[in-house]
Each structure stands twice: as C-alpha cells, then as structure tokens.
Amino acid sequence: VQGIPIQDGCILNKNPATGELISKVPITTNVEEIVEKAHDAFLPWSTTTSAQERIELLKKGLEEIKSISTELAPLITQEMGKPLLEAQGEVEGVADKDEYFQILQDALQPIQHNSSTVIRQALGVVVILSPWNFPADEILLLALPALASGNTVIVKPSEVTPETGRMVVESMAKYLPTNVLQVAQGDGSVGAALVGNTSVKMVCMTGSSATGKKILSTAAPQLKRCVLELGGKDPMIVFDSADLEKAAHDAVAYSLSNSGQVCCSIERIYVADAVHDEFCKVVSEKFAPNFKVGNGMEMENLVGPLVSTTQKEHVEAHVQDAIDKGAELLYQSSVPEDAPEGSSFFPVTVLSNVQRGMRLYDEETFGPVVALTRFSGQEREAIDLANNDSPYGLGSAVYTKDEELAQRVATQIQAGQVGINCYALDHMDVACPWVGHKESGFGFHSGRQGFENFSLPKTIVNVPK
Ligand code: NAP
Numbered sequence: 001v002q003g004i005p006i007q008d009g010c011i012l013n014k015n016p017a018t019g020e021l022i023s024k025v026p027i028t029t030n031v032e033e034i035v036e037k038a039h040d041a042f043l044p045w046s047t048t049t050s051a052q053e054r055i056e057l058l059k060k061g062l063e064e065i066k067s068i069s070t071e072l073a074p075l076i077t078q079e080m081g082k083p084l085l086e087a088q089g090e091v092e093g094v095a096d097k098d099e100y101f102q103i104l105q106d107a108l109q110p111i112q113h114n115s116s117t118v119i120r121q122a123l124g125v126v127v128i129l130s131p132w133n134f135p136a137d138e139i140l141l142l143a144l145p146a147l148a149s150g151n152t153v154i155v156k157p158s159e160v161t162p163e164t165g166r167m168v169v170e171s172m173a174k175y176l177p178t179n180v181l182q183v184a185q186g187d188g189s190v191g192a193a194l195v196g197n198t199s200v201k202m203v204c205m206t207g208s209s210a211t212g213k214k215i216l217s218t219a220a221p222q223l224k225r226c227v228l229e230l231g232g233k234d235p236m237i238v239f240d241s242a243d244l245e246k247a248a249h250d251a252v253a254y255s256l257s258n259s260g261q262v263c264c265s266i267e268r269i270y271v272a273d274a275v276h277d278e279f280c281k282v283v284s285e286k287f288a289p290n291f292k293v294g295n296g297m298e299m300e301n302l303v304g305p306l307v308s309t310t311q312k313e314h315v316e317a318h319v320q321d322a323i324d325k326g327a328e329l330l331y332q333s334s335v336p337e338d339a340p341e342g343s344s345f346f347p348v349t350v351l352s353n354v355q356r357g358m359r360l361y362d363e364e365t366f367g368p369v370v371a372l373t374r375f376s377g378q379e380r381e382a383i384d385l386a387n388n389d390s391p392y393g394l395g396s397a398v399y400t401k402d403e404e405l406a407q408r409v410a411t412q413i414q415a416g417q418v419g420i421n422c423y424a425l426d427h428m429d430v431a432c433p434w435v436g437h438k439e440s441g442f443g444f445h446s447g448r449q450g451f452e453n454f455s456l457p458k459t460i461v462n463v464p465k
Helices: 031-048 051-067 069-080 084-095 098-107 137-148 162-173 188-196 209-222 244-260 273-290 309-324 379-388 403-412 447-454
Strands: 010-014 021-026 111-113 116-122 125-129 152-156 181-183 200-206 225-229 234-238 266-272 328-332 349-352 369-375 397-399 455-461
Touching: 010 162, 021 162, 031 125, 031 152, 031 181, 031 188, 051 069, 051 084, 051 098, 051 137, 051 162, 069 084, 069 162, 084 137, 098 137, 098 447, 125 137, 125 188, 137 152, 137 162, 137 200, 137 447, 152 162, 152 188, 162 181, 188 200, 188 209, 200 209, 209 225, 225 447, 234 244, 234 379, 244 266, 244 273, 244 369, 244 397, 266 273, 266 379, 273 328, 273 349, 273 369, 309 349, 309 369, 369 379, 379 403, 397 403, 447 455
Parallel strands: 125 152, 125 200, 152 181, 200 225, 234 266, 234 397, 266 369, 349 369
Antiparallel strands: 010 021, 111 116, 116 455, 328 349
C-alpha cells in the first residue's frame, strides 16, 4: 500500500526523513513451514505451561525490550519517521505493564458454577498483522494476550517497519520455547498467505478497514476467528460553552501527533457557530505554529515526515481537493528547505470550511492537517454529524463545561471511546477494552473483555456420583 520497493526478494527499507536505505530485508518465502513449526509448538506450550508461567516469561521479554530501548526508539524514528520523543514514549509504554498482566491473568482463570467449570481453551496458531504507525506497540497489544492465552504466534510486521518488528519479536522470543513466537517478513501478499493457511486458527490485524474486509473474506470460508482493529475519522465537537483554549490546544495536538498518522487522530473538528471564528484564530495563530516539521531525530521537530512519499501524495491530494472545493487555508507551516530527495515531509496545515464531498472530510486522511467545520451549536446536529457523516467509529471527543450535555452526547456518539474535555487515549484506564465500532473494527482487544477474545470458554461438567 505504501509503495515500498521490493528488489531481488528483499524489502528496500528506507528512512522517510532522508530517503536513505536502512537495510534490505529478505521476504519470507517459507510461510507454510513457519506455520507448521508454530502448529507443532502449540500443544506443549498450551498444555504444559500455566497462564501464570506464560505471563512470567512474557514479563522477561518486556524487560528485554526495555533494556534495548535506546536502540529500538531511534530505529522506529528512522523506519517510519515519528519524532524520537514519541518513539521513546511508545517503547516506555509497551514495557510498563504490571497492572495489565494482573488483569490478563484474572481473565484466564477458570470460573466455577456449581458442578460446572468454565476454563479457557487456546485456539492454536494465531497470526498478527501489524501496521507501521505504532510498530512496536501494535505487535505487543495483540501478541501478549495471544501468547498468555496459550496460543503460538506468527507476527508479520508492516513492510514499512520490518526491523522494528523483528527486534520486538526476537527480544520476546528469547524467553519463550522454540517456535512459540516467530516473525515473517513481507508485504500484504505474505499476510494473505498466512491468513489463508488452514492451520492458522485466528487472525489479529491492525490496519485499514479496506484490508480488514479482505482478511474477513479470506477467513470466512474457514470460519476463522478474527480481531481486526481498523481505521478512523474521529470527530471532536466543540460547543460554545467549551474552554476554548484547552479545546484548541487539544484539537491541534491530537490532529498532529505522529504527523496525524494515528488511528484515533482528531480528523473532523465541529465548532459551534458562536465561537467558530475565535476558535479558528486560536488554533491557527497560537497553537499550530508551535509544531515545527523536520527530521524526528532532531528534538526541536514535533512533526516528522509522513511514512512514505505515497502517503505524502495521499495527504496532498486530500488538501488540494478540499481547497479546490472551497475550504479556507488558515495556516500552513514550512517544511525543511533542504529536504533530501525521497523524503516525505508535509507541512502542518489548518483548514476551515471543510465539508461533505471533500476527500478530507469523507475519507481517512492520516496526515498533519487540522480540519475545521462550522455547525449550529445544537446538540442534535452535533450528534448527527459525528455519527452519520462517517462509516468509522473509533475515538471521539466532546468539549463543553455543561456536564449533562457532555454525558448525553457521549452516550449517543457511535464510537468505541469518547473523551469529555480530553483525548480518551491519553487517559484511558488499563482495564478498559480498545474497541472500534462500525467500520473501525471487528472484534476488539485489551481489558478483561478484550483479553477473553484470544481463547474460547469451555465448560466441564462434573456431577458428583
Ligand atoms: P494496512 O495497509 O491495512 O496493513 C495492515 C497490515 O496488514 C500490514 O502488516 C499489511 O502488510 C497487512 N496486509 C495488507 N494487505 C493484506 C492482505 N490482503 N492480507 C493480509 N494482510 C495484509 O494498514 P497500515 O497502512 O499499515 O496502517 C494504517 C491503518 O491502520 C490506518 O487505517 C489506521 O487507522 C489503522 N490503525 C488502526 C488502529 C486501531 O487500533 N484501530 C491502530 C493503528 C492503526 P504491509 O504493510 O506489508 O502491506
């Protein structure tokens, strides 16, 4: 999808800030053999270890990842462009999991109902297909519960971040029995071969909704279990009673973090008519200019390059289309003047009057764009716009000092997460599931309810004689 070149059976892994070659990564050609090894490793892993023992091994793997964070974080920045500080945050986040493991362990315990005991049964070989935007985190979010549940796992990292994927998998696999956790490299065709393999019993994918639909159609004839975490077009609603400074700050910060390449980026900002002009001014004059675009290895740059030149062209097309159809360009930053050939910097861009019929409004953009839309300020209209103007339903946010209004809107928005005067992802408790409603997901992970999706309940009835 990202147009990553493949030459002589290798991915040409390039740095989007410099265009330089990082490495040549051989594409996995023995998919069937890898699956067979995972299949053979499944029985001993699932039957001779307890959930607690498995979790102890996973903790050691995470310690290992923590110990290589000074290598791993810069590698993430070099492979996909995010600022080093954000990459460090991603690695620290994956390593800090005590409470998480307690919830995971509780989710896997047998439950007794009189003479019936419900135990958890692992599924078998699980394939994890991961995206490039959080290339370490998105592997572990799925691999940890899958492995703790007793499955064996094959990870196929994104073609854009193969070395990060390899490093995460190898660090963790060191502490696990042979072939319990393996890596396969390549583009979507390697992913498709894994999904279609009949020995694979579950597919966990984080990526676009388009890829999710393809995976579901391949998995359907085998009734394969799937957990798919997909795209988003998150709405933020700013009522006239909002703390405008706080709302404007968050609108900019969460449209731009990871260069706007976050599944739950703010992509549609609905601003009440009464405060619209003031809000636009604060966004474009006070907050957006703080975000300097440049190589993420230099700390002053808060917005790195987009992941690839293909992604840059996609965002450029959305912005141009919006301007051609009447959106107003309120602010656009500079990009590095000496940007090397093959780099993919895109300026921080603020647009108002973003409307239906513009690609920037109708489709997932995934770029450093703050997209503002005026609305009447009425509660009903806000809910209609948030729910009916997009097929997605991942995150969302509502900003108002009116607590009752906030609660009513939060209840009615069709999304897996709603932040009231905040960005939900930043404050969500570790016990909560991560869910995509509508076309943003199929199945879900995290929290006790999410952890239960990586094994099946089985009831053993033992009536005393
Ligand atoms: P993507 O292109 O859909 O790819 C996701 C993974 O699936 C990659 O490993 C990809 O391999 C693989 N793949 C592609 N085609 C396949 C096929 N036909 N069969 C099996 N596997 C296939 O997504 P992306 O561009 O990497 O990631 C960005 C998307 O992820 C955005 O839409 C974003 O919103 C979403 N996302 C969602 C969440 C969430 O929690 N909901 C979190 C992060 C990202 P290649 O990369 O090698 O092609």
